[in-house]
Amino acid sequence: MFDFSFGELALLGIIALLVVGPEKMPELARTAGKWYGAMRRAVTGLRSEVEQQLLLDDLRQEANKLREYANEELLPVDITATATPKASDEKPEVIGEQKQGELDILSAPVQHAEPPGPEDRLH
Numbered sequence: 171m172f173d174f175s176f177g178e179l180a181l182l183g184i185i186a187l188l189v190v191g192p193e194k195m196p197e198l199a200r201t202a203g204k205w206y207g208a209m210r211r212a213v214t215g216l217r218s219e220v221e222q223q224l225l226l227d228d229l230r231q232e233a234n235k236l237r238e239y240a241n242e243e244l245l246p247v248d249i250t251a252t253a254t255p256k257a258s259d260e261k262p263e264v265i266g267e268q269k270q271g272e273l274d275i276l277s278a279p280v281q282h283a284e285p286p287g288p289e290d291r292l293h
Contacts, residue, residue, distance in 0.1 A: 188200065
């Protein structure tokens with residue numbers, strides 16, 4: 171906080187000793203120490219309160235940004251993909267016709283063959 175060298179502090183001590191006297195010097199040192207501690211606590215408390223207010227302001231700004239984002243109207247990405255088909259007399263477009271035999275093959279159950287056993291090996 172204050173940049174005092176040892177020589178400057180010694181000079182202040184000698185001046186205080188001459189002005190106050192040796193019998194009141196310990197009381198003056200105690201009082202100065204109490205004042206210094208009170209000042210230091212006040213500065214620390216003020217600094218932490220300012221830091222908390224700055225953090226609170228940042229959080230409020232972020233909350234406002236999130237509210238604005240939540241209130242934005244979303245633009246449709248693809249209207250055709252989300253549109254429901256209209257009920258009409260038109261038949262759906264047929265890309266290719268399948269024969270009845272192809273449909274039977276596709277709907278037939280799948281039969282699994284047994285795996286070859288040791289008797290099926292060729293020697």
